[in-house]
Amino acid sequence: MSNVKTAKDIPKPYHHGDLYQEILCAARELLEENNIASLSLRAVAKKVGVSHTAPYRHFKDKESLLAGIAKLGYDELARQMQEAVSSHPNDPALQLKEAGHRYVLLALNSPQCTQLMFGGILPCDDTYPELRASADMAFEGLKSIIEKGQGDDVFKQGDVEELALAAWAGIHGLTLLLIGGNLPDILSIPADIRPLTNTVTTTLLEGLKAQRVKGS
Amino acid sequence: MSNVKTAKDIPKPYHHGDLYQEILCAARELLEENNIASLSLRAVAKKVGVSHTAPYRHFKDKESLLAGIAKLGYDELARQMQEAVSSHPNDPALQLKEAGHRYVLLALNSPQCTQLMFGGILPCDDTYPELRASADMAFEGLKSIIEKGQGDDVFKQGDVEELALAAWAGIHGLTLLLIGGNLPDILSIPADIRPLTNTVTTTLLEGLKAQRVKGS
DNA sequence: ACCTGAACACCGTTCAAGT
DNA sequence: ACCTGAACACCGTTCAAGT
Numbered sequence: 001m002s003n004v005k006t007a008k009d010i011p012k013p014y015h016h017g018d019l020y021q022e023i024l025c026a027a028r029e030l031l032e033e034n035n036i037a038s039l040s041l042r043a044v045a046k047k048v049g050v051s052h053t054a055p056y057r058h059f060k061d062k063e064s065l066l067a068g069i070a071k072l073g074y075d076e077l078a079r080q081m082q083e084a085v086s087s088h089p090n091d092p093a094l095q096l097k098e099a100g101h102r103y104v105l106l107a108l109n110s111p112q113c114t115q116l117m118f119g120g121i122l123p124c125d126d127t128y129p130e131l132r133a134s135a136d137m138a139f140e141g142l143k144s145i146i147e148k149g150q151g152d153d154v155f156k157q158g159d160v161e162e163l164a165l166a167a168w169a170g171i172h173g174l175t176l177l178l179i180g181g182n183l184p185d186i187l188s189i190p191a192d193i194r195p196l197t198n199t200v201t202t203t204l205l206e207g208l209k210a211q212r213v214k215g216s
Numbered sequence: 217m218s219n220v221k222t223a224k225d226i227p228k229p230y231h232h233g234d235l236y237q238e239i240l241c242a243a244r245e246l247l248e249e250n251n252i253a254s255l256s257l258r259a260v261a262k263k264v265g266v267s268h269t270a271p272y273r274h275f276k277d278k279e280s281l282l283a284g285i286a287k288l289g290y291d292e293l294a295r296q297m298q299e300a301v302s303s304h305p306n307d308p309a310l311q312l313k314e315a316g317h318r319y320v321l322l323a324l325n326s327p328q329c330t331q332l333m334f335g336g337i338l339p340c341d342d343t344y345p346e347l348r349a350s351a352d353m354a355f356e357g358l359k360s361i362i363e364k365g366q367g368d369d370v371f372k373q374g375d376v377e378e379l380a381l382a383a384w385a386g387i388h389g390l391t392l393l394l395i396g397g398n399l400p401d402i403l404s405i406p407a408d409i410r411p412l413t414n415t416v417t418t419t420l421l422e423g424l425k426a427q428r429v430k431g432s
Numbered sequence: 433a434c435c436t437g438a439a440c441a442c443c444g445t446t447c448a449a450g451t
Numbered sequence: 452a453c454c455t456g457a458a459c460a461c462c463g464t465t466c467a468a469g470t
């Protein structure tokens with residue numbers, strides 16, 4: 001396409017170069033500063049320095065803005081899973097441990113976004129295809145670890161999707177219990193979460209290991 | 217007035233026998249009918265047939281009403297965990313499978329309440345001591361299963377809290393992924409969830425099993 | 433003691449109007 | 452095309468007033 005922009009056919013935006021991005025960014029910050037319930041479109045607009053109706057030029061409604069934030073979260077998660085894979089190119093067991101640790105760390109760094117992604121706030125149908133796509137990408141990272149482990153015969157055989165789900169569930173459950181503050185006082189939220197993630201991922205790994213002959 | 221009090225000690229409430237309970241009950245129903253974001257105190261009052269300020273006689277604010285609902289959820293969860301234990305009095309492995317299945321089923325029956333309990337909506341400090349107490353009770357159920365398993369030498373040794381957390385995390389993660397609609401299309405939400413819960417609990421059980429001598 | 437209605441400060445969203 | 456301000460229907464919460 002002929003995208004030659006001369007000075008006169010660049011329609012200078014009213015006030016901003018990229019209001020879409022600015023809104024998204026400001027919303028993400030406000031979300032983490034408080035919580036999901038108290039995030040208001042009007043406050044976001046105010047922070048950006050624009051009238052409270054301006055966001056409607058760029059987002060259909062508040063939910064659609066939330067979906068945009070969640071998508072960024074899934075993208076970052078997918079990136080972390082990918083890095084977990086490449087950090088131990090030939091050891092699926094270590095990949096899984098690394099993935100679990102990164103999953104938890106990311107969530108602790110942006111707990112409100114994590115609640116937004118997994119708290120059932122956004123519709124789970126195909127209202128936001130890009131959101132679904134990004135979420136699936138993150139799951140693919142985990143799945144590839146399981147697949148490699150099965151190929152190397154260090155993980156037991158079986159439906160890849162289901163085993164990947166089992167691994168995901170363990171890590172995901174730990175993560176949400178941590179950021180939700182649902183752990184009993186004894187565990188609470190330790191300064192070093194590594195021991196906890198280790199216990200969970202080790203248990204998972206043992207459960208995923210290639211089966212030996214059963215004892216009973 | 218015709219307000220003749222037969223039992224002179226009992227001051228008949230204005231309109232209701234137990235407005236506290238009625239509000240709590242109506243709120244729980246409205247919560248599941250829609251979702252947590254769209255639950256309004258005014259709608260609850262309307263449903264009960266009372267002015268929109270009446271609930272403030274019985275609940276400090278909206279959050280405190282939500283805490284009341286969440287407490288009911290934890291109580292029911294604790295009851296289910298207890299029943300899982302007594303359904304297989306001498307088999308911790310079966311207890312754990314049963315507990316996992318009941319955990320998922322309960323959440324699928326009241327997904328919005330589950331999100332309220334674990335979605336980080338309520339403060340995790342000691343603002344609602346009864347809430348914390350009920351939550352701890354549910355965790356105790358799980359812990360007792362792990363303890364018995366360790367005593368019988370069918371589960372591996374180690375910190376009980378941490379192992380219980382690992383088990384909890386697996387079940388919890390599966391549950392939240394299911395009700396959050398975060399699973400990829402292939403898994404989505406099946407008519408019969410038993411295969412999924414079985415895969416997860418079986419993986420957990422393998423990981424919790426008393427260790428054999430390590431292969432490598 | 434328990435409930436009501438008006439009042440206030442906040443929302444999300446729509447729409448005619450401005451540049 | 453992009454943004455504004457008034458307007459509307461909804462909130463949570465407070466408070467003086469009613470019974």
